[in-house]
Amino acid sequence: xxxxxxxxxxxxxxxQSVAPTYGRDALQGLSEAEHLAAGRAYQRAKFxxxxxxxxxxxxxxxxxxxPLHKVVFEQEEMGFGMPIAYFGVSLGxxxxxxxxxxxxxxxxxxxxxxxxxxxxIWCQLFSEPSGGSDLAGLRTKVETExxxxxxxxxxxxxxxxxxxxxxxxxxRNDPKxxxxxxxxxxxxxxKAQGVTxxxxxxxxxxxxxxxxxxxxxxxxxDGQRLSPVGGGFATAMATLMIERYSASDPxxxxxxxxxxxxxxxxxxxxxxxxxxxxxxxxAIARSHAMRMGxxxxxxxxxxxxxxxxxxxxxxxxxxxxSVRSRQKLSELAIDLMGQLGLAWDPLASSKDDWVASWxxxxxxxxxxxxxxxxxxxIAEKILGLPQDHRPDKGVPxxxxxx
Amino acid sequence: xxxxxxxxxxxxxxxxRRVLYARADKARLLDLLxxxxxxxxxxxxxxxxQGWTALAVPEAQGGLGLGLIELxxxxxxxxxxxxxxxxxxxxxxxxxxxxxADAELQALxxxxxxxxxxxxxxxxxxxxxxxxxxxxVTFADGRLNGHKPGxxxxxxxxxxxxxxxxxxxxxxxxxxxxxxxxxxxxSFDNGRLFADLAFVDAPATLLLSGEAARFAALDLLACQAVxxxxxxxxxxxxxxxxxxxxxxxxxxxxxxxGAFQSVKHRLAELYGLVEIARANAIHAAALEGQPGxxxxxxxxxxxATKAYDTAAxxxxxxxxxIGTTWEGGLHLHMRRARSLAIEQGNMLFWEDxxxxxxxxxxx
Numbered sequence: 001x002x003x004x005x006x007x008x009x010x011x012x013x014x015x016q017s018v019a020p021t022y023g024r025d026a027l028q029g030l031s032e033a034e035h036l037a038a039g040r041a042y043q044r045a046k047f048x049x050x051x052x053x054x055x056x057x058x059x060x061x062x063x064x065x066x067p068l069h070k071v072v073f074e075q076e077e078m079g080f081g082m083p084i085a086y087f088g089v090s091l092g093x094x095x096x097x098x099x100x101x102x103x104x105x106x107x108x109x110x111x112x113x114x115x116x117x118x119x120x121i122w123c124q125l126f127s128e129p130s131g132g133s134d135l136a137g138l139r140t141k142v143e144t145e146x147x148x149x150x151x152x153x154x155x156x157x158x159x160x161x162x163x164x165x166x167x168x169x170x171x172r173n174d175p176k177x178x179x180x181x182x183x184x185x186x187x188x189x190x191k192a193q194g195v196t197x198x199x200x201x202x203x204x205x206x207x208x209x210x211x212x213x214x215x216x217x218x219x220x221x222d223g224q225r226l227s228p229v230g231g232g233f234a235t236a237m238a239t240l241m242i243e244r245y246s247a248s249d250p251x252x253x254x255x256x257x258x259x260x261x262x263x264x265x266x267x268x269x270x271x272x273x274x275x276x277x278x279x280x281x282x283a284i285a286r287s288h289a290m291r292m293g294x295x296x297x298x299x300x301x302x303x304x305x306x307x308x309x310x311x312x313x314x315x316x317x318x319x320x321x322s323v324r325s326r327q328k329l330s331e332l333a334i335d336l337m338g339q340l341g342l343a344w345d346p347l348a349s350s351k352d353d354w355v356a357s358w359x360x361x362x363x364x365x366x367x368x369x370x371x372x373x374x375x376x377x378i379a380e381k382i383l384g385l386p387q388d389h390r391p392d393k394g395v396p397x398x399x400x401x402x
Numbered sequence: 403x404x405x406x407x408x409x410x411x412x413x414x415x416x417x418x419r420r421v422l423y424a425r426a427d428k429a430r431l432l433d434l435l436x437x438x439x440x441x442x443x444x445x446x447x448x449x450x451x452q453g454w455t456a457l458a459v460p461e462a463q464g465g466l467g468l469g470l471i472e473l474x475x476x477x478x479x480x481x482x483x484x485x486x487x488x489x490x491x492x493x494x495x496x497x498x499x500x501x502x503a504d505a506e507l508q509a510l511x512x513x514x515x516x517x518x519x520x521x522x523x524x525x526x527x528x529x530x531x532x533x534x535x536x537x538x539v540t541f542a543d544g545r546l547n548g549h550k551p552g553x554x555x556x557x558x559x560x561x562x563x564x565x566x567x568x569x570x571x572x573x574x575x576x577x578x579x580x581x582x583x584x585x586x587x588x589s590f591d592n593g594r595l596f597a598d599l600a601f602v603d604a605p606a607t608l609l610l611s612g613e614a615a616r617f618a619a620l621d622l623l624a625c626q627a628v629x630x631x632x633x634x635x636x637x638x639x640x641x642x643x644x645x646x647x648x649x650x651x652x653x654x655x656x657x658x659x660g661a662f663q664s665v666k667h668r669l670a671e672l673y674g675l676v677e678i679a680r681a682n683a684i685h686a687a688a689l690e691g692q693p694g695x696x697x698x699x700x701x702x703x704x705x706a707t708k709a710y711d712t713a714a715x716x717x718x719x720x721x722x723x724i725g726t727t728w729e730g731g732l733h734l735h736m737r738r739a740r741s742l743a744i745e746q747g748n749m750l751f752w753e754d755x756x757x758x759x760x761x762x763x764x765x
Contacts, residue, residue, distance in 0.1 A: 257760065258760075261757075261760055261761050264761070265761060275757070275761050281753055281754060281757045282753050284756075284757050284760065284761075285700070285704060285752070285753035285754075285756040285757050286704060286708075286753070288701065288756060288760060289682065289700070289701040289702075289704040289705045289708075289756065290678055290705065292682055292685070292697075292698065292701040292705075293677075293678030293679065293681045293682040293685075293701065293705050294678065294681075296404045296681035296682055296684065296685035297677065297678070297681040299404040299685070300404045300405070300406060300681060300684065300685075303404065303405065303406045304406050307406060309406070314677040314681070317673075317674045317677060317678070320674065321674055321678070372663075372667070375663075375666065375667040375670040375671065376663070376666065376667075376670070378670040378673055378674070379660075379666035379667065379669055379670040380666075382670075382673060383642075383646050383669055383670065383673060384646070384650070385646065385649060385650060385658075385660040385661070385665075385666050385669065386650070386657070386658050386660055386661040387661065388661060388663065388666075389657065389661060
């Protein structure tokens with residue numbers, strides 16, 4: 001057995017041992033506060049067992065293993081429904097970027113260990129009302145004040161800002177500079193004077209996870225700056241490269257093909273078994289063929305990583321292809337259920353429940369790169385096609401028509 | 403299972419691409435389309451010279467003892483070039499079927515299949531069914547009788563593995579075609595040498611019968627589907643690149659048409675289909691002879707057919723008017739996409755087969 005396979009089994013054994021405490025069934029019916037507490041406790045247990053910061057430097061509380069070990073653990077973890085959502089951005093994006101760029105190393109190390117053990121949570125303050133896909137369209141303003149800075153404006157769609165102790169933020173320091181040039185990157189105390197967080201209720205229920213965040217003369221020390229003045233966009237782009245390798249789900253974080261097959265076996269269409277209906281069979285076959293392909297892409301990427309090679313760019317297809325396919329399959333599942341599909345449990349999981357999966361699917365197609373942005377990225381970066389026509393290029397930000 | 407190609411496999415991929423690219427001749431392929439019964443001898447000579455015919459034949463019988471992965475790589479290169487006499491795939495099918503034959507029969511045919519001296523065909527389909535149950539062609543007392551329509555390579559093959567009925571059970575038999583009457587089909591993809599075969603007391607040898615025959619027939623179809631999936635991926639990828647290059651070069655409204663999202667996104671979607679099909683094809687090839695092979699082959703077949711058909715459709719669309727001309731030659735791929743979509747069983751067959759694998763055949 002390979003070392004990686006042994007690691008996988010060790011991870012699985014540990015996950016099975018804690019699943020009765022933190023797994024899907026144990027979380028049923030918990031209030032928001034209880035669910036968050038369970039999340040923190042699970043993260044603490046992971047840290048104690050050596051499954052937090054798997055590919056991080058041991059100096060920073062990590063385990064010093066490879067990204068492959070991390071992906072293997074995530075793959076195993078995915079099936080248990082553990083309360084991991086609170087730490088995705090925190091440990092996947094914000095803390096690593098702080099570790100890379102923070103000026104005070106000892107402080108950064110303290111934060112890393114507090115985050116790995118579930119005591120502190122970090123958010124990432126990027127999107128705004130005027131800039132989501134077009135990140136550099138952001139308008140939150142940061143101005144020098146004394147020997148520090150003053151922050152004013154608004155962020156939007158900030159994941160778990162309401163539970164966060166800290167955040168990383170990109171803001172505009174110079175509206176007269178070119179759009180991508182006048183931006184600077186900081187870290188921020190979310191409990192500081194002048195920060196207001198308001199959760200946003202989404203159409204797909206469950207506990208709130210995104211927020212709008214307002215800044216009213218929030219004071220920042222220059223030591224909180226993580227990029228050169230005006231060099232924030234490059235730092236923001238660097239955050240996108242940190243989590244290149246993470247576990248993907250060919251089912252698009254919705255129910256599996258096997259779940260759909262079970263539904264079809266239990267249903268009828270016009271008095272005949274649904275599993276014998278050509279339309280249903282075609283949907284199953286095509287969806288499964290696509291998902292097997294995504295899975296094979298991931299497996300091959302992992303083998304390449306294990307061999308010390310760089311996986312190909314095709315891994316970027318995962319989210320694009322899997323989530324919209326899940327959306328359609330969820331619609332078809334509700335069709336199959338007919339009147340029985342009208343019921344809605346706001347706390348049901350997208351991984352098990354077709355209605356929850358269908359309602360939450362649009363978020364998956366927009367958050368973390370809208371489908372259209374991903375298609376553009378594939379076209380430009382992989383296929384070498386030209387950029388779109390960009391009237392904002394080479395124009396000072398304050399002269400771009402709003 | 404899914405693999406990362408080793409050095410030898412990378413070399414096969416590189417060399418087959420190089421040779422076929424160097425010998426590509428669009429005019430020759432276009433000419434073949436208008437002639438029934440002619441085939442791409444240049445390709446076959448290349449296949450023999452490069453040892454591709456011997457790739458998947460056991461070493462003891464004069465072959466190289468490699469398998470689906472390596473054959474798939476050659477098929478991918480030949481798909482990209484719309485090269486290909488059809489025999490690379492069907493010869494492999496015959497080699498597979500001969501694994502069930504006795505030593506004498508193996509010694510008679512395998513070495514000559516390896517040298518490319520003998521061409522094999524696989525004659526399973528009847529009507530529009532790729533694997534009819536029961537087959538109408540019958541085998542008794544060493545003789546084969548009945549009719550097999552649209553056999554790929556049927557016009558020139560020396561031997562064929564035939565799906566037939568024998569004593570009330572399905573059977574796989576090996577037939578010599580020397581005296582069998584063949585009616586060529588004037589086809590939209592003439593280089594495939596499609597022919598209707600009429601067996602009248604044709605001499606044949608029983609390979610397998612009953613459930614074992616059905617199982618072997620499905621396995622053989624799955625193997626051929628995986629080779630074909632690689633060929634389809636090669637074709638689809640070639641079309642993706644041709645369309646991409648054209649979109650970068652052709653200007654309209656003052657910019658390359660590839661700067662318009664309607665074109666960019668079409669090509670990005672196509673990239674997705676090609677990569678999913680490629681991953682499935684590699685995965686299936688590496689799973690040969692192991693549990694889950696049939697489902698993996700079905701997934702490879704479905705995604706590769708979708709990728710190649712879509713590529714043919716979209717590459718022509720991106721080219722606009724020029725894409726519809728005879729000389730432009732994109733129709734070589736369009737035709738091949740459809741002939742390959744039919745040859746190893748259509749989408750409807752493979753969808754059903756995959757669902758049977760997932761849900762149980764009784765469902």
